Amino acid sequence: MSERIDIAVIGGGPAGLSAAVNAVARGKSVRLFSAGENPLEKAENVDNYLGFYKISGAEMMQKFRLHAESLGITPEKGRVVNIMPMGDRFLINFGGNIVEASAVILAIGVAKAKEIPGEGVLLGRGVSYCATCDGMLYRNKNALVWGLAPDAVEETNFLSSIGVKVMLVAKGERPEELNSQIPFISGAVSEVVGEDFVTAARVGDDIHRTDGIFILRSAIAPAALVPGLETEKGYIKVSRDMETGIAGLYAAGDCTGTPLQISKAIGEGLIAAQNAAKFIDKSKS
Amino acid sequence: MSASIVHPNVSEFDALLKGDKPVLVDFWAEWCMPCRMLGPVIEQLGEKYAGRVAVAKVNVDEQPDLAARYRIQSIPTVLIFNKGELVDTQVGLRQADVYAKVLDSIIDK
Numbered sequence: 001m002s003e004r005i006d007i008a009v010i011g012g013g014p015a016g017l018s019a020a021v022n023a024v025a026r027g028k029s030v031r032l033f034s035a036g037e038n039p040l041e042k043a044e045n046v047d048n049y050l051g052f053y054k055i056s057g058a059e060m061m062q063k064f065r066l067h068a069e070s071l072g073i074t075p076e077k078g079r080v081v082n083i084m085p086m087g088d089r090f091l092i093n094f095g096g097n098i099v100e101a102s103a104v105i106l107a108i109g110v111a112k113a114k115e116i117p118g119e120g121v122l123l124g125r126g127v128s129y130c131a132t133c134d135g136m137l138y139r140n141k142n143a144l145v146w147g148l149a150p151d152a153v154e155e156t157n158f159l160s161s162i163g164v165k166v167m168l169v170a171k172g173e174r175p176e177e178l179n180s181q182i183p184f185i186s187g188a189v190s191e192v193v194g195e196d197f198v199t200a201a202r203v204g205d206d207i208h209r210t211d212g213i214f215i216l217r218s219a220i221a222p223a224a225l226v227p228g229l230e231t232e233k234g235y236i237k238v239s240r241d242m243e244t245g246i247a248g249l250y251a252a253g254d255c256t257g258t259p260l261q262i263s264k265a266i267g268e269g270l271i272a273a274q275n276a277a278k279f280i281d282k283s284k285s
Numbered sequence: 286m287s288a289s290i291v292h293p294n295v296s297e298f299d300a301l302l303k304g305d306k307p308v309l310v311d312f313w314a315e316w317c318m319p320c321r322m323l324g325p326v327i328e329q330l331g332e333k334y335a336g337r338v339a340v341a342k343v344n345v346d347e348q349p350d351l352a353a354r355y356r357i358q359s360i361p362t363v364l365i366f367n368k369g370e371l372v373d374t375q376v377g378l379r380q381a382d383v384y385a386k387v388l389d390s391i392i393d394k
Binding site for chain 1 (some may be wrong): 297304314316317318319320321322326336345346350352356357358359360362376377379380381
């Protein structure tokens with residue numbers, strides 16, 4: 001386990017970068033974990049952020065990032081799979097490494113993913129969100145990967161390599177990197193079928209028998225990310241201090257609710273960072 | 286490794302179930318990162334309930350028969366037994382108080 005840091009920021013969008021910049025400004029040690037591309041990158045034109053107008057989203061993100069980098073904050077690319085509140089600290093599973101932090105700021109954006117029928121009730125009974133966590137339990141069994149994230153191909157190859165009889169479902173054409181012996185179906189899973197345990201998955205009009213289904217989305221629902229985290233209509237519940245119901249855990253930006261705008265995200269990032277810093281100072285004294 | 290946690294094989298586990306204490310068992314594996322995050326929580330519980338609850342860890346690779354018996358398909362999975370009967374199943378990570386509440390409700394009866 002690496003050395004404990006003060007604040008872990010999850011998410012490299014405007015809210016996350018704002019939180020990181022303000023946490024460093026308060027003398028805290030910070031690591032910023034980012035899953036990848038931010039939706040702002042794709043905005044052709046941004047006109048609703050005071051002082052910056054007629055600017056592309058990509059250019060704006062670049063400025064935000066440069067600001068963070070000037071303070072020594074380099075976003076670390078990878079997936080945060082779980083965050084475990086331990087009472088006096090947090091354990092963060094960052095791509096298979098455990099990082100320890102005194103406070104955490106979630107700036108994870110909005111998960112566009114909608115749960116499909118059967119998914120929630122069969123979670124842990126054949127439905128899994130983590131190939132590297134549960135893959136070994138499906139050795140010599142059938143499993144289906146529904147790939148909605150860029151790393152799904154890699155995860156499917158991993159499952160195959162440990163002896164899972166796996167097939168990949170994803171939109172578009174068969175990915176080149178997919179090992180040649182793994183079956184590929186172009187499409188989307190619309191339903192997980194099973195009574196007590198998963199027995200099949202529906203893809204279009206076809207039913208595929210399977211013992212397990214790995215649903216790999218870019219965004220993980222907040223409640224699946226942190227055990228005990230309270231949400232409302234998919235958004236994380238926060239106080240005016242951007243504190244969640246869990247002490248030391250803050251949230252900022254789109255993940256806390258509408259309006260889904262840059263200025264709100266940046267303001268919330270600031271508030272979350274200030275209060276996280278206060279929280280740490282208080283618990284140290 | 287905490288002294289308050291037992292690592293039973295099949296017959297030892299069956300003996301625990303027949304014992305007079307409630308049993309909390311954490312199914313885990315070396316390669317499972319979330320399981321390793323739950324580890325300290327289970328240890329806390331082992332210490333907190335020492336002498337009142339049998340807190341056990343079962344490595345699914347070493348005890349596949351126990352994992353199969355309870356149809357463990359995702360780890361970590363924590364099962365809680367009272368008088369030999371399964372009373373609670375928690376799949377995935379939970380905060381310590383989730384398990385503590387279940388254990389307290391059994392012990393208080």
